Amino acid sequence: MAILPENSSNLDLTISVPGFSSSPPSDEGSGGGREQLKLDMNRLPSSEDGEDEELSHDDGSAPPRKKLRLTREQSRLLEDSFRQNHTLNPKQKEALAQHLMLRPRQIEVWFQNRRARSKLKQTEMECEYLKRWFGSLTEQNHRLHREVEELRAMKVGPPTVNSASSLTMCPRCERVTTAATPPNSMAVPARKTFPPQERED
C-alpha cells in the first residue's frame, strides 16, 4: 500500500517555484486556487491570524495552482491518525496540523480524501464479493435446473422402478426427495411459510 517511493532517507518535497508556471491558470469559478500560494511551501503561515495575506505576485498575475506532496513522515503520521479515528475534532485537527507543520485545512482535506479512498476501496471489495456470489448462485441455478429436467424426465416416462426407486413424493408439498431425507423435513418450511392453517379437522 506504499504510495510513496521506498527511499526513506530522502524526505524532500515536490516544491514548486513560486511564480513559475508552465501553463496559464484557468480560473475555475471564484475560489479555485485561492490559497495555493501559501500551501505549496508545505508549511504553516508565519502567523496564524495572518491568513489572508496578499496573494498577488510581483506582476499581479493570478497564482498558479501547485501540487503539494506530503512527505513520507507526514503521510505516515496521517495514516496512523486515520487508523485511530476516521474523523477529527477541531482540537485534534489543530494539534495534528501543528505537529505536521501543515494548516488545519490541509489536515481536514486529507481526511476527507482519505475517507473517500477508503469508501472506494470498500465498494470495490463489495463489488468483488457480489460478483463471486452471483457466480456461485448462477452455478447453483444451473445445477437445480438440470435436476428439474431429470425429474421431469422421470415423471413423463413410464413408472419404472429403476433409479427413481430411491425417490419418494411428498404428498403435502408435492416435492420429490430422496429416501435419505424424509419428506417431513421438507414439509416443515412450507408449514412455516403458511402458519394460519393449524386445525384441519
Added chain:
DNA sequence: CATGTCAACGAGACAG
C-alpha cells in the same frame, strides 16, 4: 501523450 494519483476546491446537505 494518455492515464492514474492525489491535494484542493465548490456546492449542497445536515447537525447543533
Added chain:
DNA sequence: CTGTCTCGTTGACATG
C-alpha cells in the same frame, strides 16, 4: 449561522 460532511470535479505531477 457555523462547522463539517459527502460528492463531484479540477489541476498539478508522475509514470508507462
